[in-house]
Every structure is written in structure tokens, then in C-alpha cells.
Amino acid sequence: MRLSLDILSVDRASDDPMHRQIYAALRRFILDGQIAAHTLLPSTRSLAEDLKVGRNTVIAAYDQLLAEGFIEARAGSGTWVAPINQAKHADASPIRYNGSPRRLSSRGQTIVDGPQPPRNAGVINFHPGVPETASFPFSIWSSLLVRNSRSRDESLLGYLSFAGHPGLRATIASNISVSRGVDCSPEQVIVVTGAQAALDLVSRVLMDEGDHVWMEEPGYLGAKSAFLAAGAKLAPLKVDRRGWNLSDPELPPPRLIYVTPSCQWPFGTIMRIEERLQLLDIAERHGAWIVEDDFDGEYRFRGRPVPALRGLDQANHVVYIGSFGKTLLPALRIGYLIVPPELVSSFDKAVSITGQFAPLILQATVNDFIRQGYFATHLKRMRRLYARRQANFVKLCREHLGEWVTVSENDSGMQLLASFTRPLNDLDVVAAAVKEGLDVQAVSINYHSTEPEHGLLLGYAAMDERQILRAVLALRAAFKRLDLQ
Known part of the structure; x- marks a missing residue:
């Protein structure tokens, strides 16, 4: 069967190259069944004249269809649509799955169901384990x-x-x-x-x-x-x-x-x-x-x-x-x-x-x-810096947060544990902190079997003195927000 492609056109104002437009249109027609298998396609010269494009443009489109198996070239007899099962491959009308909902593996479900510490971009970061990067x-x-x-x-x-x-x-x-x-x-x-x-x-x-x-x-x-x-x-x-x-x-x-x-x-x-x-x-x-x-x-x-x-x-x-x-x-x-x-x-x-x-x-x-030797020098510098920041952080916590938490210095680490001075749910504190533009981590998410202790794990290492004060005051505002509820 010989085919007339009057339905095919190109948009010269489009950002897509014309050979890609021709390729995409023919591919869609074949998959939709609008062009049946064993249909003889126009010659590249003829289609180029009809579309008012260069012959190489049509050749490029045909070459891509040929490479993907949509068409086949028969020696001495032209280019034909390949005998593929259009209904099986159609992507214009995708087959819908009507069975029970597909699910993750049990391992995958375990992974996605686990609690995750907050990660909110553009807010004050109190995340534990975050190092200083500016230095x-x-x-x-x-x-x-x-x-x-x-x-x-x-x-x-x-x-x-x-x-x-x-x-x-x-x-x-x-x-x-x-x-x-x-x-x-x-x-x-x-x-x-x-x-x-x-x-x-x-x-x-x-x-x-x-x-x-x-x-x-x-x-x-x-x-x-x-x-x-x-x-x-x-x-x-x-x-x-x-x-x-x-x-x-x-x-x-x-x-x-x-x-x-x-x-x-x-x-x-x-x-x-x-x-x-x-x-x-x-x-x-x-x-x-x-x-x-x-x-x-x-x-x-x-x-x-x-x-x-x-x-x-x-x-x-x-x-x-x-x-x-x-x-x-x-x-x-x-x-x-x-x-x-x-x-x-x-x-x-x-x-x-x-x-x-x-x-x-x-x-x-x-x-x-x-x-x-750069690593040893950097590590030594960071130890001194973190020791100073920890001392300053504990001082500010005692000055501004003593009504709600106790925070003590530690000999190691990049974060400190803040224990509540009164019964509080640390997840409620986390939610209130986010409203004040502050990310903190709840201690309770680190328990998996026993009744959790509630508190906050506060990373101080990545913040300078000005940022630490801002973070402490934001956490104070979060506690005051909870007190008013």
C-alpha cells in the first residue's frame, strides 16, 4: 500500500529541529496505527518536496526510524513500515494496570517508612554532625x-x-x-x-x-x-x-x-x-x-x-x-x-x-x-575552633534556654545533647522550631525498642558566634510558642 502524508507538516517556528519533528510525527502515526504495517512510505525526495525541506532532513528522520526498527528498507522497492505490533507498543494511549496496586518490596517499604531527621533548605541549621566549611x-x-x-x-x-x-x-x-x-x-x-x-x-x-x-x-x-x-x-x-x-x-x-x-x-x-x-x-x-x-x-x-x-x-x-x-x-x-x-x-x-x-x-x-600535610593542619585548626564554639554555645544556652533545657560541655563531638527541664515531646519542639526558621533533631527518633527519652541533639560546629546566637534565640522563641499553646 502506497501512502500519502498530507497529515504531516513541520513547524518552522519550533525550537525542535525539523528532522526531529518528522521523525516524531511518523513514529507517533506508526504507534497509533494510523500508518499500518507493510505500508510503503514516500521516497525521501518526494517527502522533502511536499514538506518544502531539504532532502537530508528527511533522510535523517528516516535513518532514526530505521535504527529504531519502525521502518525497513527493501532493496529496489523503497522504505516500508516494519511489521510491529502497534497496539502492544502504543504510547499515545498507555495501557492501564487494573490489578491490585503495585507495591514496594518489603525491604524498600522498611527503608521509606523509617523516620528521617528534618532537612529544610533556607533555615537555620542546627543539624548534628555538620562541619564548618567556611574555613x-x-x-x-x-x-x-x-x-x-x-x-x-x-x-x-x-x-x-x-x-x-x-x-x-x-x-x-x-x-x-x-x-x-x-x-x-x-x-x-x-x-x-x-x-x-x-x-x-x-x-x-x-x-x-x-x-x-x-x-x-x-x-x-x-x-x-x-x-x-x-x-x-x-x-x-x-x-x-x-x-x-x-x-x-x-x-x-x-x-x-x-x-x-x-x-x-x-x-x-x-x-x-x-x-x-x-x-x-x-x-x-x-x-x-x-x-x-x-x-x-x-x-x-x-x-x-x-x-x-x-x-x-x-x-x-x-x-x-x-x-x-x-x-x-x-x-x-x-x-x-x-x-x-x-x-x-x-x-x-x-x-x-x-x-x-x-x-x-x-x-x-x-x-x-x-x-x-594539609589535612593535619586543617584538623588541628578545627579542633581549636570547635572547642571555642562549644564553650560559647553552652554559655548562650544557659543564658537563654535554661528555663527549658540543660546543656553541658562534652570532651568530644560536633553536637551536644539538650535535656528538657520539664515534660515535653521533642517532636512538638521540632515542629515549633521549624515555624521559627530553625531545624533541630529530636533525640526520640534514635530509639527503636524502648520508651524514648525526649530532648534535642544540637549541632553547633558549622555556625559562627553570630549564627549561634541567632539559632539559640530562634529556639527560645520556639519554646515560648509552645508555652502559649
């Missing part, structure tokens, strides 16, 4: 990054080194031996896209659905979400300001034990040496893995940082998680694991499959930043 040496960083971006070194451009840039792995191994007391080889360092990616990877590799995970109660929400998404059964490892209740008889035999021993989230407590040794003994007896999230381990303001639990591990039961998100920039999305020697090959392969490897050019830049 970051961007000129030095930019120079290093540009140099690596211009490099034609194949090790930065290909698919090598899934477990991390070799130089960065070696630098981390060397640096962490001095800073955190962890003795490891570069091969034991696995670089990933942040601490959350590390938690996800640990969950995939080291546990099966239904395994028991001892989870700090209260504990870090990101870890809880990763373990639940992997199908874990969480058992509350209860923590208070005095320490960890490792002798709780109600705790089942664990597969994993998750702890933040250097600066417990959210209390900021440091795990004592007797607790660390007891925890290692428990892991040994049960054949369990300990996941040590070294949260804020670098930020200790009095004395030297406490050595990591991994540094005491003689039985190699500890998987250590660290990150550059709080010591450099959160947007880098570079973290790392230090795994026991027996797990090196498994995690190396797992990273390549899950795609949780960080860009090699960024890794090389972090490596240069550390090796050339």
Missing part, C-alpha cells in the same frame, strides 16, 4: 583537584581499584595507625561512598535476613535503617550516660554488634576500657562481628583522641568505619572500612558489584591533601 582551604583543594583532573594516569581513568585508590588506601593505613591506634595493611582499607555506604555494605556481606544485630539503644538512625533494610532483627544494646549494658540477659546471641565507642550517638559517652574488653570477649564467644562506627573520633578537645576499639582487637572481630565527611567536606562522600584480613577479598568483590566506590580523582585528591 576549609578551598584554594589548596582546588589546586590539587585540578591537577588530578588533568592527569592522564590510567589508574585514575579506568575501572581499576574498585576497593580504592592504592595511594589513598596506603595513606589511610599509615595515618590511622598514628591517629587512632589501628594497625592494618593498605589491603584491609576499603574505600566507599561515605559511612552510610559502609554500613550498607557490611549489612549485605556479613549478615543474613533474620540475624540478630545488637543495636545501641538509643543509637544512630542511619545504622538502624541499614540493618533493618537488610532484614536484621534488632536487639537493643542499652546505653546511658554511664555506659553500655553489655551484661543484659535479654540480649540474644548476636551476628553483628554495632557500637559508636569513641563518641556514642547521641549521648557523646566514651566507652571505657573494661567495656571494650568485655565487648571483644562477647564477640569471640559468639563468633560475632563488631561494627565500630568511629563517629567524631577525631574531635576530642581535652587530651589525645581515645584509641579506636579496632586497635585492641586481637581476634580480628572488628570492622572499623571511618569517613572524611566531617573532617573535610560532607559533599565528598568518601568513607572507608578497615576489615579483618580474612574479609579483604570478599569486600573487594562486593564493592565492585554494589557500585559503592568513590570517584578515583576525588580519592587521589584526598590522598594528596593528607600526604602534603
Whole structure:
């Protein structure tokens, strides 16, 4: 059957190129069934004359339709519509699914149902764990990054080194031996896209659905979400300001034990040496893995940082998680694991499959930043700055918020716990704070099993004195708003 395309036209005022208009119109006609299979299309010369366009314009449209299988060229007989099932492929009238509503997987539903801390752009940010960025040496960083971006070194451009840039792995191994007391080889360092990616990877590799995970109660929400998404059964490892209740008889035999021993989230407590040794003994007896999230381990303001639990591990039961998100920039999305020697090959392969490897050019830049001494200088400067800001923050809280909360200084960390002086629901306080243009995090969302304590976790590190005062006064206004209700 020969076809007349009087229904086809082009709009010369349109931003779309004319060959794309012709292609789109013919594709639509074919899918709608307006042009049947085995229909002979006009020659490119004939259609070009009809549309008053160049022949190459029509050829370009036909070539695209030919490449996608909508038409076929038959030697000596012209161009024909291919025998496709238009009803099956039609997109102008999409087929509607009339069955029961499609749902997420149980794992996906677990992920989306979990509580999330507030993230409201354009308001005062009291988020815990947010570092200072204004003092970051961007000129030095930019120079290093540009140099690596211009490099034609194949090790930065290909698919090598899934477990991390070799130089960065070696630098981390060397640096962490001095800073955190962890003795490891570069091969034991696995670089990933942040601490959350590390938690996800640990969950995939080291546990099966239904395994028991001892989870700090209260504990870090990101870890809880990763373990639940992997199908874990969480058992509350209860923590208070005095320490960890490792002798709780109600705790089942664990597969994993998750702890933040250097600066417990959210209390900021440091795990004592007797607790660390007891925890290692428990892991040994049960054949369990300990996941040590070294949260804020670098930020200790009095004395030297406490050595990591991994540094005491003689039985190699500890998987250590660290990150550059709080010591450099959160947007880098570079973290790392230090795994026991027996797990090196498994995690190396797992990273390549899950795609949780960080860009090699960024890794090389972090490596240069550390090796050339800029990291140590920046970290030392931030420790002094955060110590001053913490003291000022506590002073302002006592002056302006003492009627509602108590806030005390802590030896480590980038946030402080504000405990209520009267019965209040911290979610109500969060809602009132948002109305005052302030984001704060409720302590209660960090509980998953027991009756929660209510309070606020307040990050002070990213704000200068003027901003801290503004934030404290906004929180005071939020409390007064609640008092009037």
C-alpha cells in the first residue's frame, strides 16, 4: 500500500529541529496505527518536496526510524513500515494496570517508612554532625583537584581499584595507625561512598535476613535503617550516660554488634576500657562481628583522641568505619572500612558489584591533601575552633534556654545533647522550631525498642558566634510558642 502524508507538516517556528519533528510525527502515526504495517512510505525526495525541506532532513528522520526498527528498507522497492505490533507498543494511549496496586518490596517499604531527621533548605541549621566549611582551604583543594583532573594516569581513568585508590588506601593505613591506634595493611582499607555506604555494605556481606544485630539503644538512625533494610532483627544494646549494658540477659546471641565507642550517638559517652574488653570477649564467644562506627573520633578537645576499639582487637572481630565527611567536606562522600584480613577479598568483590566506590580523582585528591600535610593542619585548626564554639554555645544556652533545657560541655563531638527541664515531646519542639526558621533533631527518633527519652541533639560546629546566637534565640522563641499553646 502506497501512502500519502498530507497529515504531516513541520513547524518552522519550533525550537525542535525539523528532522526531529518528522521523525516524531511518523513514529507517533506508526504507534497509533494510523500508518499500518507493510505500508510503503514516500521516497525521501518526494517527502522533502511536499514538506518544502531539504532532502537530508528527511533522510535523517528516516535513518532514526530505521535504527529504531519502525521502518525497513527493501532493496529496489523503497522504505516500508516494519511489521510491529502497534497496539502492544502504543504510547499515545498507555495501557492501564487494573490489578491490585503495585507495591514496594518489603525491604524498600522498611527503608521509606523509617523516620528521617528534618532537612529544610533556607533555615537555620542546627543539624548534628555538620562541619564548618567556611574555613576549609578551598584554594589548596582546588589546586590539587585540578591537577588530578588533568592527569592522564590510567589508574585514575579506568575501572581499576574498585576497593580504592592504592595511594589513598596506603595513606589511610599509615595515618590511622598514628591517629587512632589501628594497625592494618593498605589491603584491609576499603574505600566507599561515605559511612552510610559502609554500613550498607557490611549489612549485605556479613549478615543474613533474620540475624540478630545488637543495636545501641538509643543509637544512630542511619545504622538502624541499614540493618533493618537488610532484614536484621534488632536487639537493643542499652546505653546511658554511664555506659553500655553489655551484661543484659535479654540480649540474644548476636551476628553483628554495632557500637559508636569513641563518641556514642547521641549521648557523646566514651566507652571505657573494661567495656571494650568485655565487648571483644562477647564477640569471640559468639563468633560475632563488631561494627565500630568511629563517629567524631577525631574531635576530642581535652587530651589525645581515645584509641579506636579496632586497635585492641586481637581476634580480628572488628570492622572499623571511618569517613572524611566531617573532617573535610560532607559533599565528598568518601568513607572507608578497615576489615579483618580474612574479609579483604570478599569486600573487594562486593564493592565492585554494589557500585559503592568513590570517584578515583576525588580519592587521589584526598590522598594528596593528607600526604602534603594539609589535612593535619586543617584538623588541628578545627579542633581549636570547635572547642571555642562549644564553650560559647553552652554559655548562650544557659543564658537563654535554661528555663527549658540543660546543656553541658562534652570532651568530644560536633553536637551536644539538650535535656528538657520539664515534660515535653521533642517532636512538638521540632515542629515549633521549624515555624521559627530553625531545624533541630529530636533525640526520640534514635530509639527503636524502648520508651524514648525526649530532648534535642544540637549541632553547633558549622555556625559562627553570630549564627549561634541567632539559632539559640530562634529556639527560645520556639519554646515560648509552645508555652502559649
